[in-house]
Amino acid sequence: MSAGHPQTSFDKVWADHIVKQETADTPAIVYVDLHLIHEVTTPQAFTLLREKGLPVRRPDLTLGTLDHSTPTTPVRSFKDLAVVGESAANQVLRMQENCAEFGVELLGFESDHRGIVHVIGPELGATQPGKTVVCGDSHTSTHGAFGALAFGIGTTEVGHVLATQCLLQRKPKTLAITVHGDFQPGVTAKDVILGIIGQIGIDGGTGHVIEYRGEGISMLDMEARMTICNMSIEAGARAGMIAADDTTFEYLAGRPKSPSGAEWDKAVGRWRELCSDPDADFDKSVEIDGDKLQPMVTFGTNPGMVVPVSDPVPEASGDPGFREALDYMQLAPGKPLSETPVDVVFVGSCTNSRLSDLQQAADILRDRRIAEGVTMLVVPGSQQVKKEAESLGLHEVFESAGAQWRESGCSMCLGMNNDTVASGNLCVSTSNRNFEGRQGIGARTILASPLTAAASAIEGRVADPRKYI
Amino acid sequence: MKAIRKINSCTTILSKSDIDTDQIIPARFLTTTSRDGLGTHLFNDWRYLKDGSENPDLVLNKSESKGCEVLVTGHNFGCGSSREHAPWALLDYGIRAVISTGIADIFRSNSLKNGLLPIVVDDDTHEWLISNPGANVDIDVTNSTLSINKGNTVQFAIDGFARHCLIEGVDQLGFLQNEEDAIRRFEETRSWTP
Numbered sequence: 001m002s003a004g005h006p007q008t009s010f011d012k013v014w015a016d017h018i019v020k021q022e023t024a025d026t027p028a029i030v031y032v033d034l035h036l037i038h039e040v041t042t043p044q045a046f047t048l049l050r051e052k053g054l055p056v057r058r059p060d061l062t063l064g065t066l067d068h069s070t071p072t073t074p075v076r077s078f079k080d081l082a083v084v085g086e087s088a089a090n091q092v093l094r095m096q097e098n099c100a101e102f103g104v105e106l107l108g109f110e111s112d113h114r115g116i117v118h119v120i121g122p123e124l125g126a127t128q129p130g131k132t133v134v135c136g137d138s139h140t141s142t143h144g145a146f147g148a149l150a151f152g153i154g155t156t157e158v159g160h161v162l163a164t165q166c167l168l169q170r171k172p173k174t175l176a177i178t179v180h181g182d183f184q185p186g187v188t189a190k191d192v193i194l195g196i197i198g199q200i201g202i203d204g205g206t207g208h209v210i211e212y213r214g215e216g217i218s219m220l221d222m223e224a225r226m227t228i229c230n231m232s233i234e235a236g237a238r239a240g241m242i243a244a245d246d247t248t249f250e251y252l253a254g255r256p257k258s259p260s261g262a263e264w265d266k267a268v269g270r271w272r273e274l275c276s277d278p279d280a281d282f283d284k285s286v287e288i289d290g291d292k293l294q295p296m297v298t299f300g301t302n303p304g305m306v307v308p309v310s311d312p313v314p315e316a317s318g319d320p321g322f323r324e325a326l327d328y329m330q331l332a333p334g335k336p337l338s339e340t341p342v343d344v345v346f347v348g349s350c351t352n353s354r355l356s357d358l359q360q361a362a363d364i365l366r367d368r369r370i371a372e373g374v375t376m377l378v379v380p381g382s383q384q385v386k387k388e389a390e391s392l393g394l395h396e397v398f399e400s401a402g403a404q405w406r407e408s409g410c411s412m413c414l415g416m417n418n419d420t421v422a423s424g425n426l427c428v429s430t431s432n433r434n435f436e437g438r439q440g441i442g443a444r445t446i447l448a449s450p451l452t453a454a455a456s457a458i459e460g461r462v463a464d465p466r467k468y469i
Numbered sequence: 470m471k472a473i474r475k476i477n478s479c480t481t482i483l484s485k486s487d488i489d490t491d492q493i494i495p496a497r498f499l500t501t502t503s504r505d506g507l508g509t510h511l512f513n514d515w516r517y518l519k520d521g522s523e524n525p526d527l528v529l530n531k532s533e534s535k536g537c538e539v540l541v542t543g544h545n546f547g548c549g550s551s552r553e554h555a556p557w558a559l560l561d562y563g564i565r566a567v568i569s570t571g572i573a574d575i576f577r578s579n580s581l582k583n584g585l586l587p588i589v590v591d592d593d594t595h596e597w598l599i600s601n602p603g604a605n606v607d608i609d610v611t612n613s614t615l616s617i618n619k620g621n622t623v624q625f626a627i628d629g630f631a632r633h634c635l636i637e638g639v640d641q642l643g644f645l646q647n648e649e650d651a652i653r654r655f656e657e658t659r660s661w662t663p
Contacts, residue, residue, distance in 0.1 A: 019655040020648060026630050029648055031655055033663035041552065043502035048642075061663060069500050087500040094502050131663055138551040138575060154553035154579035156641075164645040166652055170628060202487060203545040203571055236548060238574055270661060302487050302548075321486050321543070416496040435491040435549060437514050 006277035008174050009243050010209045013149040013274065017132045019166055027168040033131040034148075035061055035161045036117045037104070039095035040068045040416070041136030045159035046098040056102040058165045063126055064099045064106040066092055067116045069417050072379050072406035078109040081407070084418040102162075113256075115382020115408040118142040118350035122226065123384055125255025129244035129271040134161060139350045139432065140239075141232040145225035146252070147244030147274050149209070152233065172238045173283035175208040179216030181291035186466040188360065189224035190352060190430065190449035192216065192288075193231040194296035198306035200286055205237025208284065211276060212242050216290035222251040223354040230351045231432050234303040243275035295465055298434045298447040299337055300325035305434075309452055309464045312336045328436055329444050330424075337462045340446075343425035345376040345403075345457040346439070347450050349413035352430035353381030355388050357450045361430075362394045364454035364468045365401040371460025376403035377419060379411040403457065415440045428456040470584045472638030476565050476608040478538035481528055483512075484599050486543035490576065493547065493555040507554055508561030533603050538565040541598045545569070547576025547587075556580040566608055568615070570595045581631040582641060588615060588625045610636050 007015070014030070022028035035058075042064075049056070056062060069088035075081050083089040099106035107114045113124060118139050121127040129147035134140060136158040143150035157167055177196060197204070210232050217225065225242050232240030249268050252258045259267040294308035305325060307314060315333045316323050326333065331340065347353070347361045358380060370376050378398045380386040386408055389395060395405040412419040413431035415438065421427045423442030430453050434445035448456065451465035458468075498510045515527050523530045540559070546569040547555060556579050559567070566586040577587045586608065590598070597618060598604065607616040610632060616622045634641055645652075656662075 016659075019651050024629065025633075026644075027628070029645065029651065031652070040499050044504050044553075047502075052642075085500065091500045091502055128663075136551060136553075138549065152551035152575055154551055154575060154582065156553060156579065156582040160642055160645055163642060164649070164652060165656075166645055166648070168630070168641055168645065202548060203573070206545075206571065206574055233549075233575075236545070236573060267661075302489070319486070324485070414491075414496040416499055433489075433491065433549060435489045437495055438491050441495075441514060 006279040006281070008276040008280040008282060009147060009211055009241055009274055010149060010174055011280070013130055013132065014171060016130065022170060027170045030132060030167050030169045032134050032161050032165055032167060033061060034063070034121070034126055034133045036121055036133065036135035036140070037062060037064045037158065038068055038117050038135070038137065039066050039091050041155050042098065042158055043091060043094045044155050045162055046102065048159045049102070049162055054163045056104055056162045059103040061165065062104045062162070063121070064095065064104050065114055065117050065120055066095060066108055068410045068414065070409045071418055072409045072411045073418070074405065074407060081109050088417065112383050112387070115384065116350045116353060116410055118230065119353060119381030119385065122146065122222070123255070123382055125252050125258030128252065128258070128267070129248060130274050134167065138233040139230050141237065142226050142230040142350055144229040144232065144239050144241040145222060146248055147241060147271065149239055149241065151239040173208045175205055175210045175237065176282040176285045177210055177212050177288060178214040178285070179212065179288045179290045180214050181216055181289060183216065183290050183293060186295050186451060186469055187293050188449045188451060189220060189227040191293055191296045192290065193228045194298065194303065194306045194447065195293045196288055197231065197235045197303050198296065199288065200235055202234060202302050202304040203236040205232060205235035208237050210235070210237045210240040211282070212240060216288070217242055218245060221356065222247060223356040226354065227351055231303065234432055244271045295449060295452050297337060297452060297462060299329060299331055301328055301434055301436050303432065303434060303447060307337065309448070309462065310338065338464060340426060340462045342374055342428050342456050342461055344421050344427040345370070345374060345453050346379070346412040346427055346429040346431065347453050348377065348379030348381070348411050349431035350381065350410070351432045352450050353379060353385065355385050357430065358385070358389050358394050361450040361454040362397040364451060364465060365403070365458070366397050368401055368458050370402040370457040374457055374460050376457045377406060377412055378403050379406040380408045382408045412439055414438060415443070421445070428453050428462060470582070470634070470638050470640060473565065473584050473586060473635050474610050476538055476586070477605070478565070479536070479603050479605055480539045480541045480598060481534040481537040482599055482602045483528065483540065483542045487545045487548055488542055489549035490547055490552050490555040491549055494552065494558040499552060499554055504557045506561065507558035508563070511558040511562040528602070537603070538563060539568060539606055539608070540564045540566070541568045543569065545571045545573060548573040551575045551579070553579045553583070556583045556585045560585050568595070568598060581635065584635060586610065586635065590615065590623060590625060594623050
């Protein structure tokens with residue numbers, strides 16, 4: 001596979017999925033191995049299939065779930081889950097009908113495996129090294145943590161994949177981000193990716209597929225790697241990838257959709273070939289000093305407006321957008337962020353809702369109480385994560401601290417279900433976007449790690465987690 | 470998709486950089502199962518005040534913007550989510566082209582599949598457009614040119630295939646379906662199966 005010109009990991013996965021090479025006149029036809037679908041970005045695509053009388057070409061390579069517009073209010077039985085709002089309820093119903101009609105597996109309300117699409121793909125072992133994975137969702141970049149080529153697509157493209165299992169794509173460029181050194185205590189994957197976005201900017205990855213490499217990446221477990229790849233899109237990148245290694249194989253072994261027996265050995269042999277060749281060329285390279293990173297928080301209205309949690313809000317630059325962002329956030333330049341009062345804390349989302357994220361938050365909250373007046377939601381990424389967390393008693397830690405323990409879903413990340421942040425309220429959130437109004441009309445969002453979120457809940461203001469560990 | 474060859478229109482300016490898709494169409498409007506009618510909610514939280522009335526300060530609500538089909542924006546327009554509702558909302562509102570110094574990847578791809586023309590221009594052209602709100606521009610998709618300021622014409626980059634689809638109104642799905650034999654061959658001959 002690596003004979004001849006040295007190739008990047010991306011080059012190898014790309015080449016392995018070319019149905020037809022690109023030419024000056026036409027893009028490449030790229031085959032899709034795993035198509036994940038959810039209720040929000042698919043109804044119009046199914047309508048198109050129906051209008052054209054087309055089947056789903058490969059329902060066996062398509063997997064659906066319900067996550068975005070679903071409620072997370074705790075229920076005894078899934079039968080009690082009531083989707084809030086007529087339009088959201090209709091959307092969920094349409095997803096159920098579409099999957100049934102077109103023969104697509106839907107991990108719906110009755111499934112123990114329902115959850116956020118980017119949590120359940122890996123959890124089930126459906127996400128695997130060397131696969132092409134797409135979904136009508138920009139955070140599909142998450143799956144790149146397994147050495148897959150995974151990227152978000154629009155609804156028209158969802159229709160293309162449903163009908164033909166293929167996409168028309170121009171080959172993106174490559175960007176190597178090498179993270180050196182070990183991290184200080186209290187610095188997590190979330191801080192690393194926020195630090196990277198702060199350094200390269202929110203359009204620093206536009207047109208590129210990022211490969212994260214270096215010992216700062218290879219020492220991370222799979223859940224931390226998923227957090228990093230998840231936010232590749234926040235740097236504008238098409239996708240983010242991390243070469244598969246023993247950590248990856250260990251995670252995948254024995255999962256429901258992972259290969260087994262002789263197939264497993266064959267797959268691992270193939271997966272080992274997928275890392276970038278030593279002399280492979282990248283179009284761009286960036287170096288990150290991991291040992292200099294600190295717990296990071298955002299202060300503005302995009303994920304690139306980021307500072308160490310103990311630093312003050314930066315002085316205004318000449319950009320009028322900078323001033324507007326601070327006005328929206330009601331923050332003053334030069335003022336320490338750590339004095340900012342917090343109304344809401346959200347631990348969840350496809351960035352930070354996996355078991356290790358919840359464990360980190362629980363470690364800080366154990367035997368402590370969240371500050372009076374703070375509302376804290378802990379929303380596991382999937383029903384499986386919920387079950388595992390409960391078996392470890394984490395739900396009791398959260399509830400004793402005064403936080404709410406919820407059913408799985410996207411929840412407060414994007415305010416399109418019932419979980420929203422009230423206008424003017426400030427939320428320290430482990431999600432991925434601090435855009436204006438993202439968590440609710442007028443909501444102010446500070447992105448942070450689960451450690452920083454938990455510490456902030458205790459203090460009722462943005463807090464440095466290092467004193468709690 | 471409707472063919473799009475020429476646009477002659479005044480411009481509306483939103484000079485802010487990094488306008489994300491949550492601003493273009495907030496997530497709470499994504500519970501729809503249709504592509505239609507999203508124009509009402511385009512830039513919803515900028516366009517309307519708390520009482521639901523139009524925000525008179527927003528340029529889109531001013532009389533000089535009415536009927537303008539070309540939106541000029543700050544750098545990195547359309548960053549964030551992959552929601553195709555963003556170009557659907559712009560088109561439904563009446564915008565047919567977006568001009569910026571940088572346009573996010575997924576938004577650009579979604580726009581091209583719906584007949585919304587994303588145009589990236591150099592800093593000087595952008596600066597001129599920003600300083601001359603309401604200017605009349607001529608866009609010729611076939612020749613990839615943008616004419617501003619009485620005949621000053623600049624070339625813009627656009628993928629040849631995307632341009633062909635725009636000017637002929639070609640449905641890209643049809644193109645893929647015509648490759649069914651190649652797709653089947655790929656599936657039958659690959660060295661492993663997912």
